[in-house]
Amino acid sequence: MHSLEINLNRIRQRISIACASVGRDVSSVTLVAVSKTVGVEAVQAAVKLGVTDFGENRVSELVHKRAVVPDVRWHMIGRLQTNKVKEVVDKAYLIHSLDRWNLAEALQKRADILDITIPVLLQVNIAGEEQKAGVHPDEVLPFLQSIDQLPRIKIMGLMTMAPLSDDPEHSRPIFRELAQMRKQLQQYDIPNVSLRHLSMGMSQDFEVAIQEGADLVRIGSSLFQNNS
Numbered sequence: 001m002h003s004l005e006i007n008l009n010r011i012r013q014r015i016s017i018a019c020a021s022v023g024r025d026v027s028s029v030t031l032v033a034v035s036k037t038v039g040v041e042a043v044q045a046a047v048k049l050g051v052t053d054f055g056e057n058r059v060s061e062l063v064h065k066r067a068v069v070p071d072v073r074w075h076m077i078g079r080l081q082t083n084k085v086k087e088v089v090d091k092a093y094l095i096h097s098l099d100r101w102n103l104a105e106a107l108q109k110r111a112d113i114l115d116i117t118i119p120v121l122l123q124v125n126i127a128g129e130e131q132k133a134g135v136h137p138d139e140v141l142p143f144l145q146s147i148d149q150l151p152r153i154k155i156m157g158l159m160t161m162a163p164l165s166d167d168p169e170h171s172r173p174i175f176r177e178l179a180q181m182r183k184q185l186q187q188y189d190i191p192n193v194s195l196r197h198l199s200m201g202m203s204q205d206f207e208v209a210i211q212e213g214a215d216l217v218r219i220g221s222s223l224f225q226n227n228s
């Protein structure tokens with residue numbers, strides 16, 4: 001068996017065990033295969049194995065791979081520069097990395113021209129790491145309450161990244177806080193805001209993320225690394 005298939009089987013099994021451990025249905029979790037370090041051949045091989053969702057953190061890579069492999073969902077997961085909005089706005093199935101108001105304005109402007117709406121997740125900097133992108137937790141509610149000024153933007157949920165660590169348990173409080181934040185925000189019933197998605201968990205901590213309520217897990221290295 002090719003190492004990609006071995007890795008994928010292992011990850012699917014781990015996802016299903018994590019779901020079972022908290023009584024969740026395995027179909028409630030979508031694996032977003034982060035293909036940023038691999039070429040289109042690896043993407044095509046993953047598609048053959050049933051992977052439907054791919055994530056990229058650079059616009060040029062997303063646009064290129066999507067042109068070659070169009071029949072899957074391409075997620076933009078990395079920091080998005082406003083000058084790249086034009087290239088990606090109608091190509092990403094979901095943008096996970098809305099992290100500032102001026103990016104929302106740039107998305108709105110472009111979407112208006114194309115007469116489309118743009119599904120996005122609001123990235124929240126729960127951990128408060130200065131070098132990490134994301135809206136400060138205190139700013140999330142006012143941000144969401146203002147988003148109906150930008151009617152082309154459809155907020156579909158929240159995303160966060162935990163600090164790098166060898167111990168996945170270090171991520172748990174971060175993920176738990178994002179899930180609790182969603183629960184609190186849901187009580188406000190904010191116009192143009194759906195909070196159905198929680199994008200959290202990577203190779204280092206996706207099982208913990210699933211236990212805490214993630215429905216989109218972004219997994220790169222443990223899927224695509226060659227360890228045969």
Ligand SMILES: *Cc1c(COP(=O)(O)O)cnc(C)c1O
Pocket residue numbers: 034036057077078161202203204218219220221222
């Ligand atoms: C690279 C990346 C991932 C995947 O990380 P792995 O540790 O390789 O699984 C997830 N999310 C974002 C935003 C990334 O840039």
